[in-house]
Amino acid sequence: MINDKYTNLNDGIYCIDARYICPGNACCYLIVEDNEIAIIETGTVFTVEGIEEALHHLSLNKEMVRYIIPTHVHLDHAGGAGVLMQKYTNAQLVIHPRGAKHMINPDKLVAGSKAVYGEKKFRELYGEVVPVPEYRMLTMQDRDKIYLKKRILEFRHTPGHAEHHFCIWDQVSQGWFSGDTFGISYEKLGGKQNRFIFPTTSPVQFDPDKLLGSIDLIMKYKPKQIFLTHFSVIKEPAKQAKILREQIESYRKIAIELRFSSNREKKIFNAIKVMTISNIVSKLPCCDIKKVENLLELDFKLNAQGIDIWISKQNEKNKKISTGK
Numbered sequence: 001m002i003n004d005k006y007t008n009l010n011d012g013i014y015c016i017d018a019r020y021i022c023p024g025n026a027c028c029y030l031i032v033e034d035n036e037i038a039i040i041e042t043g044t045v046f047t048v049e050g051i052e053e054a055l056h057h058l059s060l061n062k063e064m065v066r067y068i069i070p071t072h073v074h075l076d077h078a079g080g081a082g083v084l085m086q087k088y089t090n091a092q093l094v095i096h097p098r099g100a101k102h103m104i105n106p107d108k109l110v111a112g113s114k115a116v117y118g119e120k121k122f123r124e125l126y127g128e129v130v131p132v133p134e135y136r137m138l139t140m141q142d143r144d145k146i147y148l149k150k151r152i153l154e155f156r157h158t159p160g161h162a163e164h165h166f167c168i169w170d171q172v173s174q175g176w177f178s179g180d181t182f183g184i185s186y187e188k189l190g191g192k193q194n195r196f197i198f199p200t201t202s203p204v205q206f207d208p209d210k211l212l213g214s215i216d217l218i219m220k221y222k223p224k225q226i227f228l229t230h231f232s233v234i235k236e237p238a239k240q241a242k243i244l245r246e247q248i249e250s251y252r253k254i255a256i257e258l259r260f261s262s263n264r265e266k267k268i269f270n271a272i273k274v275m276t277i278s279n280i281v282s283k284l285p286c287c288d289i290k291k292v293e294n295l296l297e298l299d300f301k302l303n304a305q306g307i308d309i310w311i312s313k314q315n316e317k318n319k320k321i322s323t324g325k
């Protein structure tokens with residue numbers, strides 16, 4: 001059935017646009033197994049309506065929602081959690097142990113996001129962030145599993161983008177719900193078939209070694225597909241992992257080269273922009289460069305901020321080592 005509410009990705013998996021920034025930017029997923037539902041990623045409070053419409057269209061009841069699972073607590077992934085938990089009263093929130101306190105009290109998360117976007121933009125993007133009561137949470141240690149009827153979902157901790165990030169392995173689809181660990185690949189860049197992937201290193205916990213380790217962990221499972229939050233499913237994970245790794249290494253090199261520069265964040269921004277655009281042009285020679293630049297402007301900005309914070313921490317560490325403090 002053709003509809004504009006969700007995309008059916010088979011194996012009981014449905015992709016719903018999160019209505020974040022613009023269509024095609026972020027999504028969440030339903031996994032439906034024999035009348036039990038898990039919602040992976042919540043998007044923001046503005047995503048909730050789309051989830052309700054999709055459930056209605058699929059003739060699913062709200063009582064069937066068992067689990068609501070943000071991959072990490074950044075607000076494009078978890079901002080709608082509080083409101084969803086109010087609507088789906090049978091559900092438990094499944095969260096990384098390091099993220100739980102931010103769901104119980106989102107003040108720090110909100111303040112961090114306001115520091116990046118400013119008050120007005122924050123309201124536009126995220127609206128209200130509602131806390132989740134602690135007694136409705138399940139925290140997942142590395143390798144923990146939950147069951148959706150007989151369907152197993154396994155949680156693996158995947159630091160690198162954020163310390164409070166896990167990915168979810170679904171045996172049925174042989175796929176990962178990767179949150180931000182396996183990067184970003186917008187369908188509107190090259191179309192569904194011709195995907196270009198790049199890492200997301202947004203502030204404040206980006207760590208290249210940990211991110212590379214997490215990508216290796218993902219690939220150990222020999223996945224057939226990866227369900228990205230930004231945006232939807234990608235195939236050929238091995239090929240994409242190689243491209244991701246190369247770019248993370250380049251990001252690190254750029255940061256190290258610029259580590260003592262003045263105006264460093266701006267220079268990192270320019271360097272990753274030039275590198276990424278030239279990668280895109282070599283893979284998608286017909287693309288409209290101006291359009292691509294506009295589409296990726298915010299991602300370049302966030303990535304540059306995250307890389308800049310990481311290299312500051314490295315400089316700080318090296319200073320302590322050299323002064324013996």
Ligand SMILES: [Zn+2]
Binds near residue numbers: 074077180229230
């Ligand atoms: Zn994200």
